[in-house]
Amino acid sequence: MSAIFRRELGSYFNTAVGYVVLTVFWFFSGLSFYTYCLLYNTSSLSMFFASMFLMILLVIPLITMRSFAEERRRKTDQALLTAPVSLFEIVFGKFLAAFVMFLLSCSIFILYAIIIATFTAPDWAVFFTTFLGVLLLGAAVIAIDMFVSALTESQIIAAAVSIGIAVLINRMGDIAQFINTEWVTNVINKISFDKHFSNFFTGIISLPSIVFYLSVAAVFLFLTARVFEKRRWS
């Protein structure tokens, strides 16, 4: 597993992908930080983090679009599947690499907190619970987008579908309002990524939200492994 993890993480920085992701993410998050915190003269990062929700959804497709699609297109999956490693090791190694890439992108948030700290003490408890929320959200979305990448041989299709899903996830709350049937609205609200994410803003470590994100990640990693293996049996 560590071989796959290291190669995958290395490939982000052997190619332009890693640098592009960091540049784009750091630039736009910096812009948000400037608008929502510095211009408003506030030490509260909650507005900033709320604006990061869509950013995170949109940057993860850039990280994950290659993972399985490119492997299949170049037929390098043949090396992985004929090596003495299990499917779990392959999928989880790739997932961890994407997650670490995401973590690197989000590490800039710590810098923003430090900038706030030079003016006044930020609410560290809220910052850390929100950061935990960011990581959990990231893990769930990475798993979903890796699953999409496993479905196709084309990075572009993987990215396009992942972005479509990102927009859908982002508008889930709105969709729930349009539907009049009560139980459907309830269900949508329960699986709303947005709602679960905002739970962390209050400084509370909400167990249902943690369980929600982790189970989404687990389900989609499982599906990814199944799809990746499916070709053997077709």
Place this chain on the structure above:
Amino acid sequence: MVEIKNLTKRYGNILAVNDISFTANPGEILGLLGPNGAGKSTTLNIITGYLSSTSGSVTVEGFDILSDPKRAKAKIGYLPEQPPLYPEMTVRKYLEFVFDLKKVRLPKREHIEEVMTIVMLSDVADRVIRNLSKGYRQRVGLAGALIGNPPVLILDEPTVGLDPKQIIETRRLIKTLGKKHTVIFSSHVLSEVSAICDRVVMINKGTIVADSPIDKLSEVISGTGLLTLEVEGSPSAVRAAIGAVDGVRRVTHTSGVSYTVSYNSDIDVRRGIFKALAKADCPILMMTAGGLTLEESFLKLTQGGDD
């Protein structure tokens, strides 16, 4: 040692591999020969565990590829038709990755140097794979297969796309490797198989059409002589006359006055044919004798029956 028993692979209604059985013994170079689309790659992909089989079994060094995949795969070095390379890595980094991926327990640096020396890669060790020529990439793939000194090597068309000099080098290399490893390699070039292999398994349309030591191949396939004739007279009369001669197996009317005759090679049928045609008043214009070359017998086998 690799044992393949009653292997069958179906894609929907298409039967890609149909009930194939053969064994590759230790220290043997086995050539899998067949035209494009015969099911060679499918067979090799099943042996290495990349594809599943519809039925049948594969055991590698005693480990079943389905029930004990990790141990079976650890015994195999596989070079697929298209080498599975990551173009953004350097040769050395790639081989280190393969080394870790296969969980090899040998001194890492020395082993990789050793493999690079065997396949003559040392001079490009720190170059990025993207910038290498096809021949070098093929060698990187081969080096990847050799990492960990697996007892079984499976090479899928290792010489395709190489220039003549590289082909000769690769063949020589496979021949040396065959002394220490069990090698199964596929090819659609007969001369290649007959140059390198100890044994050949010929497959066509998913079934085995011949399995024999290379030096006995032409006898096994044919046992048949071939005559080309030009005879004047009605085709039916000519065929009847020749067909009646003792030892003749089959008469084929190819075109106009041309016929091909296959016969048991232990009998010389030329006199008999001469006399029979003279009796039928069909003058022979030309008669050429020629046994089958290996290449012809290959074509004969892979194109199925004539006439």
